[in-house]
Amino acid sequence: MKWAALALTGVVAAGCEPTVPVRGCAGCTYDFADTIPPDTSLVFHWPAARLPVRYYADSRAAMPALVATGIATWNAQFLYGEFRAVQVADSTAADVIVQWEAAPPPDVPPDTSTVDACAGSTTNPSVVFRDSSARVLHVTLGVKAGAFTDAQVAGCLRRVAIHELGHSLGLLKHSLSRFDIMNAVPTVSFPSVTDRRTVELLYHTPPTVLPPP
Numbered sequence: 001m002k003w004a005a006l007a008l009t010g011v012v013a014a015g016c017e018p019t020v021p022v023r024g025c026a027g028c029t030y031d032f033a034d035t036i037p038p039d040t041s042l043v044f045h046w047p048a049a050r051l052p053v054r055y056y057a058d059s060r061a062a063m064p065a066l067v068a069t070g071i072a073t074w075n076a077q078f079l080y081g082e083f084r085a086v087q088v089a090d091s092t093a094a095d096v097i098v099q100w101e102a103a104p105p106p107d108v109p110p111d112t113s114t115v116d117a118c119a120g121s122t123t124n125p126s127v128v129f130r131d132s133s134a135r136v137l138h139v140t141l142g143v144k145a146g147a148f149t150d151a152q153v154a155g156c157l158r159r160v161a162i163h164e165l166g167h168s169l170g171l172l173k174h175s176l177s178r179f180d181i182m183n184a185v186p187t188v189s190f191p192s193v194t195d196r197r198t199v200e201l202l203y204h205t206p207p208t209v210l211p212p213p
Contacts, residue, residue, distance in 0.1 A: 029198040030180070034126040034172040042126040044209040045083070045170035045202050046095075052084040053169065056094035061104035066141070066157055070165035077196045082203035083169055094136060095211070096168045098161075101142030110155035114187035117148035118156035122167040126209045135212050139164045159186040166195070170202050 034042040046053050057067035064087070071085045078084075088094055101119075123138045141161060143153050163186045174184040175198075181191045182198075191199075 028194065029201050030175040030177070030182070030194065031173050032171050032198055032202045034124065036126070039208075042130070042172070042209050043170075043202070043205055043207045044125045044129070044172060045205075045207050047207070047210060048082075049213075050095070050211055051081075052086045053096065054088045054094045055085055055096045055098060055165075056088055056091040058099045058104070060100065062107040062154065062157065063098060063100065063104065063141070065107075066161040067098050067165070069158060070161045073162050073190060074165055074169060074199070077191055077199055078203065079200075082200070085165075085169070096137045096139060096165075098139040098141070098164075101140045105143050105153045105157070106150045108150045108154050110158055111149065111151035112155060113152060114159075115148060115152040115156060116144070116185050117146065117152045118143050118160050120160040120164040122164045124172065125168070125170065125211070126172055129211050130209050133212075137168050139168055159189060162186070162191070166191070166199070169199070170207075171195075171199060 032043070034044070036042060055067055055071055057064045068087055071087055075084055091097055101121075118141065120139065120141045122140075123134075125137055128134045128137060141157055141164065148156075159181065163181055166182050171182050173182075175182045175194065177183060177192075177194065178187055179192050180186075180195050181188055182195055
């Protein structure tokens with residue numbers, strides 16, 4: 001998925017046996033750090049003092065359910081509560097606002113196929129919190145042009161919502177593996193073991209970019 005502020009690339013991830021937290025596990029993770037010249041490594045994650053991260057969902061159509069699924073999915077990746085998020089009803093109290101790019105699509109049961117029928121973008125936290133006075137990240141979800149069924153769009157949006165929330169919690173780059181939810185075009189329904197190990201490693205890495213207090 002594209003960034004609103006910066007296009008990102010990733011590296012290939014490979015599997016290995018679980019370790020928690022993930023330290024010194026070569027090949028178990030992909031790169032999550034942003035790179036903006038002249039800086040070489042910009043690492044963002046939400047500090048413990050800012051947890052739980054508060055997400056507001058556009059109230060129309062399936063968005064509240066999509067955000068709720070994304071929050072529950074990422075919360076479940078952390079064994080020790082390094083990251084926690086909640087959904088809030090007031091956008092003025094949110095850290096992350098998730099909106100439709102245009103008119104929302106029909107709320108229908110999702111197709112289980114992996115058709116690339118939708119798109120998403122997330123404002124890059126390493127840019128927003130370093131170079132501006134902004135206090136909120138923005139995520140947008142939308143429908144791609146094409147002959148897609150409503151069910152194909154719904155299935156795609158579920159995957160892409162999880163993917164974009166992954167960016168908002170600090171996974172700033174894409175994995176090149178199609179088996180990871182953080183691949184640029186996600187085709188899996190849930191984070192892989194490699195996604196989990198990567199986000200665990202992220203939340204045990206000192207950040208170089210912090211949100212405003």
